Amino acid sequence: MSSSSRLRHLSVASALxxxxxxxxxxxxxxxxxxxGFLQKIFYIHVPLAIVCLCGFVAGGLLAIQHLRTGDSxxxxxxxxxxxxxxxxxxxxxITGSIWAKGSWGHWWVWDSPTLVSFLIIFxxxxxxxxxxxxxxxxxxxxxxASVFAIAAGAFVPMNFVAVRLSTAYVHPRVLGDTSNLPxxxxxxxxxxxxxxxxxxxxxxxxxxxxxxxxAKARALKRKLSADGASAAPMRRRSAEPALGSATAANAGxxx
Amino acid sequence: MSASRxxxxxxxxxxxxxxxxxxxxPGLAGTVLALMRKELLVELRTLESVPxxxxxxxxxxxxxxxxLKASAIAGNLAAGVLWVTLLFAAMLGxxxxxxxxxxxxxxxxxxxxxxxxxxxxxxxxxxxLLYLIALELVAVPAFALMLLxxxxxxxxxxxxxxxxxxxxxxxxxxxxxxxxxxxTRSRDLIGPLIxxxxxxxxxxxxxxxxxxxxxxxxxxxPPARWLLLLGLYDLVFGLIAYAVFDFLLED
Numbered sequence: 001m002s003s004s005s006r007l008r009h010l011s012v013a014s015a016l017x018x019x020x021x022x023x024x025x026x027x028x029x030x031x032x033x034x035x036g037f038l039q040k041i042f043y044i045h046v047p048l049a050i051v052c053l054c055g056f057v058a059g060g061l062l063a064i065q066h067l068r069t070g071d072s073x074x075x076x077x078x079x080x081x082x083x084x085x086x087x088x089x090x091x092x093x094i095t096g097s098i099w100a101k102g103s104w105g106h107w108w109v110w111d112s113p114t115l116v117s118f119l120i121i122f123x124x125x126x127x128x129x130x131x132x133x134x135x136x137x138x139x140x141x142x143x144x145a146s147v148f149a150i151a152a153g154a155f156v157p158m159n160f161v162a163v164r165l166s167t168a169y170v171h172p173r174v175l176g177d178t179s180n181l182p183x184x185x186x187x188x189x190x191x192x193x194x195x196x197x198x199x200x201x202x203x204x205x206x207x208x209x210x211x212x213x214x215a216k217a218r219a220l221k222r223k224l225s226a227d228g229a230s231a232a233p234m235r236r237r238s239a240e241p242a243l244g245s246a247t248a249a250n251a252g253x254x255x
Numbered sequence: 256m257s258a259s260r261x262x263x264x265x266x267x268x269x270x271x272x273x274x275x276x277x278x279x280x281p282g283l284a285g286t287v288l289a290l291m292r293k294e295l296l297v298e299l300r301t302l303e304s305v306p307x308x309x310x311x312x313x314x315x316x317x318x319x320x321x322x323l324k325a326s327a328i329a330g331n332l333a334a335g336v337l338w339v340t341l342l343f344a345a346m347l348g349x350x351x352x353x354x355x356x357x358x359x360x361x362x363x364x365x366x367x368x369x370x371x372x373x374x375x376x377x378x379x380x381x382x383x384l385l386y387l388i389a390l391e392l393v394a395v396p397a398f399a400l401m402l403l404x405x406x407x408x409x410x411x412x413x414x415x416x417x418x419x420x421x422x423x424x425x426x427x428x429x430x431x432x433x434x435x436x437x438x439t440r441s442r443d444l445i446g447p448l449i450x451x452x453x454x455x456x457x458x459x460x461x462x463x464x465x466x467x468x469x470x471x472x473x474x475x476x477p478p479a480r481w482l483l484l485l486g487l488y489d490l491v492f493g494l495i496a497y498a499v500f501d502f503l504l505e506d
Binding site for chain 1: 444445449452455456459481502503
């Protein structure tokens with residue numbers, strides 16, 4: 001019960017933070033002289049990107065924990081972090097494209113190393129779900145997925161360095177560096193970053209709770225059908241991590 | 256595979272005289288050498304990977320000739336054609352690297368042996384490196400003859416350095432990805448999908464070194480930062496693969 005009240009508090013907090021951040025973006029932050037209203041997308045695009053990349057790296061760290069302990073809950077956390085980061089990543093690419101169209105006149109520009117390296121990382125992580133899906137044994141699936149998450153998490157910073165070296169041009173300097181932002185802009189940016197981080201965390205907790213509930217329901221269903229005469233349904237092949245509790249309940253039901 | 260099969264019945268007879276004395280397991284270097292020897296023997300007997308890779312590279316040059324409608328290319332375009340061809344040809348070798356072990360019980364035999372698991376990574380990466388060198392011994396001369404405008408001789412030393420550094424990275428990443436993908440149901444799809452994004456930094460570094468080398472006016476040598484980037488990337492990814500490889504063999 002405490003987890004559900006914590007979830008409620010977190011959802012209220014992130015809704016408030018997002019509303020506050022958007023209010024600051026539109027009513028408090030000054031309009032930038034060079035790009036005008038378009039620059040407001042910076043307060044959404046950049047926090048989304050930072051949170052997304054941190055989520056990918058966190059997925060790798062959680063995967064290290066999974067391989068060290070062998071506890072499937074860490075695998076679930078790593079899976080949820082990467083899954084949510086992929087969803088945020090779609091948002092980053094869309095907002096980035098809109099910004100590029102507005103300020104450079106093209107939907108996609110290869111001159112911007114940040115955008116390009118983000119795309120490469122996104123393409124790499126897009127194979128995470130197919131990789132999981134094509135391994136049937138749940139134990140091996142979680143182990144291989146963790147190995148992938150660790151290597152890919154280490155790849156994130158290396159790729160940024162490599163792509164940044166390759167392009168002569170750099171992103172407009174409003175990006176990524178708060179030290180040269182005027183005060184109100186920096187404040188708005190930081191609050192927006194916090195709001196998106198909170199949103200990420202809340203969504204991750206929701207997904208984790210949903211996955212746990214589904215595993216529990218599946219285990220109960222299997223137990224029920226084992227008590228009846230009908231054969232127990234097999235676990236559907238999926239990319240989702242199999243939780244220890246589900247398999248344990250399954251074994252208990254069979255035995 | 257066939258080599259170890261034929262030797263298998265002889266093993267108990269050899270072990271019989273020394274029944275009481277436990278044999279010391281071979282060290283890492285010994286294991287790596289034995290595995291590489293087996294790998295190269297299998298490749299020599301079946302000729303599964305290298306001829307296919309070389310043939311693929313030459314056919315790709317022909318395709319590029321018609322697709323680009325050019326008979327002599329130089330600079331950035333030449334570097335791009337060369338590296339795209341080499342990367343995709345390497346993918347062919349990567350895809351089959353572990354297939355025989357997964358399908359014919361090579362993994363089981365290796366896991367039963369009391370040896371360091373990392374030996375498998377080093378031996379496979381070493382074999383893949385040799386395959387890539389063999390591929391380039393065919394593909395680079397073919398490229399110079401068929402497509403390249405400026406002469407290749409003045410830039411050859413630096414080109415060899417770039418090829419070597421890129422091959423190291425290709426071998427390490429290729430082995431890692433091949434081990435990751437070989438137990439999946441759609442390995443031919445998953446392998447290249449994971450490998451290509453991971454190889455983008457190598458493509459960036461290698462083509463940045465190669466492009467000025469292949470242009471008409473000769474430069475003194477490639478900027479050090481690209482060599483450094485390639486070398487560092489090889490090193491870091493080598494360490495990562497070394498750290499996590501054991502978990503891919505754990506069953």
